[in-house]
Amino acid sequence: MIVGQQKDFEEIKKMISSYNRLLVLGCQTCVAISFAGGMREVEILASMIRMDRKMAGHDIEIVEEAILRQCDFEFLDSVKDLVADCDVVLSLACGVGVQALAERYPDKVILPGLNTTFMGLTEKMGVWSERCAGCGDCILDKTGGLCPIARCSKGLLNGPCGGSMDGKCEISPDVDCVWQLIIDRLKALNQLEKLEEIFPIKDWDVSGHGGTRKIVREDLTA
């Protein structure tokens, strides 16, 4: 899923300071699961804004809503009237949702309440970590199911490097060296010979370095 992180409250305050009618719009999918933009976060953030503005003597009218996915135009249509009634929309979706809103409602100011951080998973309650960098050319078959692109600090294809110490990465003792994990796992799977293979230079075109990516499936577009 896409993991989001709510922006600093001061930053949000500044963004909305000149508006008096606000729609805080949550997204009940990925960012809800990462506790950044679901209905619960919408209500908490709205409360904080209301209290802050009340104390500053500058009341604000806030409508709170969350929809299933902000990255689909059809769902965005369900809040058409709410969007029309407000000065500004503070979206608690990922960057995709924010842009979808902006695209659907071209006359409206759409503000992001989150930073979209990475594609990852919930390690345990309150801990998320990155797993996929979306490089467009998956190599997990060769690396024991652990991705060095997303999880090696250097994105090395033929690791580990000399900075791997006791299973940890040189950037921090809290970060696992993914190449160590890859070796451990391949050993456990009896596939250590896979490390013999030298990765050729990777084609980064498909990772976005060759420009914005787009997929067109002729069979589905008819």
Added chain:
Amino acid sequence: MFSKVGSVLVIGGGIAGIQASLDLADSGYFVYLIEKAAFIGGKAAQLDKTYPVNDCPFCIRSNKHMECISHTNIKILTLSEVKDIKGSSGDFEATIIQHPRYVDIDKCTNCGLCAERCPEEANDEFNEGLGKRKAIYLEYPEAAPNSYAVDRENCLHFTKAGCNICKEACIEKAINFEQKEQNISLNVGSIIFAAGFDSIIPPYYDYDKLPNVITSMEFERIHSLNGPYGGHLIRPSDRKEPKNIAWLQCIGSRDIYHNYCSSVCCMYAIKQATLAKQSSKMLNATIFFMDMRVCGKDHERYYNRAKDEDNIRFVRSRVQNVFPVSDTDDLLIRYADEQGNVYEEIFNMVVLSLGLEPSHDAVRLAGNLGIILDKNNFVETSSFKPVNTSISGIYVCGAFNAPKDISESIIEASAAACASSLNAVSKVALHEPFEETEQKPVPAGLVVGGGVAGMVSCLCLADQGYKVSLIEKTDKLGGHALKLRKTFKGEDVKPYVKELIDKVDNHPLIDVYLNSEVRHSDGYVGNFKTTIAISTSTEIKEIKHGATIISTGADFLRTDEYLYGKNPRVLSWFHIDKMLSEEPNIIEKASTWVFILCVGSREPERPYCSKICCSNALRNALELKKLNPDMEIYVLYRDMRTYGLIEDLYTEARDKGIIFIRYELDGKPEVDEDQNGRLKVRVLDNLLGEHVIIQPDFISLQTAIVPRNNENLAKLFNVPIDQDGFLKEAHKKFKPVEFTTKGIYFAGLVHYPKPIDETISQAQAAAAKAVTVLSKEYISTNTEVASIDLKLCVACLTCSRICPASALIINGMGKPYIEPAKCRGCGICVVECPTKAIILEHFKNDPILTECEALLMDGTEVISRIC
């Protein structure tokens, strides 16, 4: 509808009587609860916060009261006294006199108009006479029954004939001066005495002349939010905040008139001092004591915190005199330290920590009935039948049995409920309405651990007709009790344990699994499934049961201090027991014996008291003396914790010439041996201020009682463990044998170190709780169960990850499902759900958020919400 013949009579509506009534009623028995006052609740209702958690007991206490009042199986008779009891077990005829309340409970709406108009004031006994109340009164706003009562002695209608002001004021016409005294005759199968205690009226320190010498109960009322001063800590004479307060311990305890320890005063004095310090940071609090007897669960830690964090001063001295200081309301205390130096100090207020005396009325009634009382007028009971009186069918619990605190009273109350229900009382045929969410419980129990606690629980359940499976890890039943020779009262343990084992082995409803261990346990109240592995075979057995009792015991610390394990004459638990039975000649030849107490207990790494070491050492010391009167016996101790009636042992030991030497943690005894293995003990005698050297033949170490590896057990049954490693109860005071997970109970050393009598009563209590589940026609699911709106759910799994009861399972559709019988209605999932898809009726987000916003926006001081 139901037959009341064979119901149970509970005498005393204090916390013990209420608990006994509730357990019986919940198990389907009909109960008459007799209370002499106009309201139930007893002494516990007067208490401010409770130790050792200092939490506010108001709501939990009131809930118990209200549950009792509204229970269909309980008939409460307030203002009632037992006049006489005839008959015998299974068929008692009790004559009750009910005095008129002059207010119709069913009509009174508790509006308070009567009291507002009432012209006559009287001393407010609920506030220990520190305030006034009207002659028509309610003890406190939540008092139960929640109806006013007329105090005849002060009411002008009776004293000056004719006043009818309240009657005219009452809108509901609830006041009726025509009510007459009633004689009620009840036919009951068994009787529980839960008559409680009376505070001792202090005969010394000029309590009656000096207004700022107050009793501990007066302090409770002064500090209580619903007390006469609204919770402001001020002294009675001038209503000024005291700057320094002294607590004097053992007032009416451990003296020539009361040769017992009242058990609760050390802890409540620490509590009062701690609370006082919290109300006023500048306050100096001093506690004058003889021995600090804080032996219960978490009590030692509470004491340490008071000393180290709250800077409460503890002075080891029995205060001789309290004098008034002329021209002030202050008080001068004169005391001597251990070395005999005399000091004088001035205090603004002095609190007398009053001991407990058995209720005077109950003593009279018990005397009339021929119930045997001990020399202090507590009910005589044996260690093996801790709630049975000398008359079959009559039981006792709470402070009328021996001085004890709330949690122990509650344990005993449940135990008495269990014991009395075995006494041929017939059940109320009460069918609850059937709903689809209700399930029939499996009418069988599972008991884990075959020591005394486990066996007693088993028998209680089996004797009430439930099938029980007893799981024991070793190859025999009995546990530590097999090695214990005598109880602190001097009763032989062996024959008791043998009888217990025989009964368990031969009971048709008990299946004993020796050499067995629990592998897995799953399910919920009324419907558990546990698999056990039997080590002597490859068999894995699955057992279905409705309730679980954990009684897996504890171990004794194997210390490396004091040459233990190096010199064969340094002994530990049960060595003496064995010698006394098998090798008395060794004892007859020994000339000197040393006992060292607190070995491994009350140390920084184990900050709790093992509770049974003092009494065990003294019992053994006396047995040694009996066999060899010339032997010199030394007991090296830190505080002599012969709480309650065990004090007798201490007195007897001193009479018999046993020598007591107190040492401090930083001056532990030193034990050496010469090359012949001859032992030498060197210890600083605090009284002499000098080192004493003893050359004993043997040294007995009272090592700490340590928890077994309970982590695994806790995981298996989804129950918590406390910071010392013992299992943790749902509430220290009010739910001492329960867990927050319903249907699982515990007893014995797995809870905390305790002597055999307390183990037995706790085992009976656990069984009583289990019966409240097993006896149900149906387990009705909690009404406060969370529900999920699946349209909003995005299956993020948060709820199933955080649910402490493991009630949320993800079904095949990838959506969560709440197991209603497992859900405790705690609301954690509601709070955490990121899409707000979970609802709990009493815990809706919106009102709380709105309230918070409103409070903050007002800009006024936020006052804490009162529960």
